Amino acid sequence: MILSFMGFFCPILAQEKPTAPIMLEGRTLFYVRESGQYTAEQRANEANRHLGKILDSGDPPAVVGIDSGQEVPVITINNRYFLSVTYNDVPMGKSLQGQALAWKNTLEVAISKAE
DSSP, X not given: OHHHHHHHHHHHHHOOOOEEEEEXXXXXXXXXXXXXXXXXXXXXXXXXXXXXXXXXXXXXXXXXXXXXXXXXXXXXXXXXXXXXXXXXXXXXXXXXXXXXXXXXXXXXXXXXXXX
């Protein structure tokens, strides 16, 4: 009976949460997952819109940073909020800070190529 009970719930536990891509100039940089009341798609759309505005502005080179003074790390671009790194975004075995740093580095490279 226990085995049949586990067999019923294991597929549910193994399901992946939906993801949505953070993209720049048609290239996928990384994927985000849902967070609180926001779907993965909502988070990605807002971040992608923000990235597009930064590149379209023609301002000096963008500076990507991490604000670790919040409950979760926040990636900033030009000292403005870009994206929170949540526990849902972090693969097993990686830390919030490690994921934030990986995304920061990815953004820096992609933005410098785009500029």
